[in-house]
Amino acid sequence: MNATVPGMSDLPGTDASGRTRRQEFERRQRRRALAVATTSTLVVAALVVILVPRTPGWYKVKRSFFDVEVFSTTFPRLLSAFVKDVQIFAWCAPCILALGMLIAVLRSVRAPALFPFRLFAAAYTDVFRGIPVILTILLVGFGVPGLGLDRPYNSPYLWGSVALVLNYSAYVAEVFRAGIESVHESQRAGARSLGLSSASTLRHVVLPQAVRRVIPPLMNDLVSLQKDVALISLIGPIEVLRQAGIDKSKYANFTPYVGAALIFLLLTIPETRFVDWLVARERRRTTGTAVR
Amino acid sequence: MKLSLRDVHKAFGPRAVLSGISLDVAQSEVIALIGASGSGKSTLLRCVNLLEPIDDGVILLDGLDISEPGLAADAIRRRIGMVFQSFNLFPHMSVLANVTLAPRKVLKVDKAEAEDRARSLLTRFGLAERVDSFPDQLSGGQQQRVAIARSLAMEPEVMLLDEITSALDPELVGEVLDVVRELKTSGMTMLLATHEMGFAREIADRVCFLDRGEIIESAAARDIFERPQHERTRQFLQRVTDAGRL
Numbered sequence: 001m002n003a004t005v006p007g008m009s010d011l012p013g014t015d016a017s018g019r020t021r022r023q024e025f026e027r028r029q030r031r032r033a034l035a036v037a038t039t040s041t042l043v044v045a046a047l048v049v050i051l052v053p054r055t056p057g058w059y060k061v062k063r064s065f066f067d068v069e070v071f072s073t074t075f076p077r078l079l080s081a082f083v084k085d086v087q088i089f090a091w092c093a094p095c096i097l098a099l100g101m102l103i104a105v106l107r108s109v110r111a112p113a114l115f116p117f118r119l120f121a122a123a124y125t126d127v128f129r130g131i132p133v134i135l136t137i138l139l140v141g142f143g144v145p146g147l148g149l150d151r152p153y154n155s156p157y158l159w160g161s162v163a164l165v166l167n168y169s170a171y172v173a174e175v176f177r178a179g180i181e182s183v184h185e186s187q188r189a190g191a192r193s194l195g196l197s198s199a200s201t202l203r204h205v206v207l208p209q210a211v212r213r214v215i216p217p218l219m220n221d222l223v224s225l226q227k228d229v230a231l232i233s234l235i236g237p238i239e240v241l242r243q244a245g246i247d248k249s250k251y252a253n254f255t256p257y258v259g260a261a262l263i264f265l266l267l268t269i270p271e272t273r274f275v276d277w278l279v280a281r282e283r284r285r286t287t288g289t290a291v292r
Numbered sequence: 293m294k295l296s297l298r299d300v301h302k303a304f305g306p307r308a309v310l311s312g313i314s315l316d317v318a319q320s321e322v323i324a325l326i327g328a329s330g331s332g333k334s335t336l337l338r339c340v341n342l343l344e345p346i347d348d349g350v351i352l353l354d355g356l357d358i359s360e361p362g363l364a365a366d367a368i369r370r371r372i373g374m375v376f377q378s379f380n381l382f383p384h385m386s387v388l389a390n391v392t393l394a395p396r397k398v399l400k401v402d403k404a405e406a407e408d409r410a411r412s413l414l415t416r417f418g419l420a421e422r423v424d425s426f427p428d429q430l431s432g433g434q435q436q437r438v439a440i441a442r443s444l445a446m447e448p449e450v451m452l453l454d455e456i457t458s459a460l461d462p463e464l465v466g467e468v469l470d471v472v473r474e475l476k477t478s479g480m481t482m483l484l485a486t487h488e489m490g491f492a493r494e495i496a497d498r499v500c501f502l503d504r505g506e507i508i509e510s511a512a513a514r515d516i517f518e519r520p521q522h523e524r525t526r527q528f529l530q531r532v533t534d535a536g537r538l
Contacts, residue, residue, distance in 0.1 A: 190439075
């Protein structure tokens, strides 16, 4: 084509490869950015690898926290103890979401007959958000079985879980409530104008939008729950933190704790990335284009 | 009379928004409410749809006092359709789900039948291809046509249109007005608040000019635009003309 139009190839718009000036510029920019990022990462990594072992005391730090031998003997034990953490999380999380939703809905209902429930819901969130998780666990986990309950109703698993559910539901309820309140009044007007009752409006219009909006903060709370499950170790169950503590004492070495930390990270980092992906997918699905 | 308002009063706190509105709408009549922003047009429509309770006066639908405090409002609202300036579509639902929600949940129509009816409504408004789209994927004009279809799916006896073209780009206004023209042809009783004077003149049997919560003048469309009787009506129309909107 260029040959048929005299002087076309001399125009600044395209070069020999057929790319526009803009495309050529952006290509150069991308290459340059990649080169700079790679170089700086390599430099920093090299400095860490070279300098850190030369610091005074590194040998002690390494022996105490990163002992390969201790790690390889304790890590499998830690992993199997971690199954308990996952189990406790797995039955607590649905209970927390359900109870949190219930409390949030009770707080936003305006019917006068339900006023006692509103009052209860408000008091509940105030109380349990105001108490440290660990205190709730000690109080419920030691306190309730201490009333003289028989097996299996005195299980620390049971009461530890109850404590977590009580505490986290309060946080999750507030997240749901914020979501419910973020749905614009015009959505309610739209639904009510069609003759939907206030319950139907809540169920079909407000809650679905509220829940979608709060998925990221909700997942924050669940990741946080995944970690706080370890606090149950204080009332007895041998889960990963407790197991790491036992191994720490046995080998007089902190490596098992580092191993436990590693296990938590292996779970929580993919969890958060998965949530990011979910949110991005939802946005793509309903808007067509991703807004950067 | 299909719809009657008798001396309707409404205030938000100390601010009176409607001060003694009386208006009769006959079966299949189209009435346009015109007036400056804040004159009470939208509030009037919201009161008729019971989205706002009125302070005093009576609203009658087919002779039934729907302003009676304590009346089951949901049963009344399903007989009165309302379309909003900002569409108020449900963004988490497809177009089809938006249109079928109320028939299914309120009228208990089964899913297949509700979808059939929704599809034919959407086809009628040129939206056959968009049934599976989400509101955010549509243009403003398309969204507003979906909103009208959603309202019509309840087979209302009266339609209230609250400045339904005000949020649209100028080139999209026409497609929405076409839908309203079609509704008039089908004999729908309509009460519409609008800033589109040309359209009000074309489609309305009667035009009411509202100012500070009162109906200042109410007359046949042609009369009000060509021979306004009241000084405030003349001033308003003059401002609209000066702004190039008539």
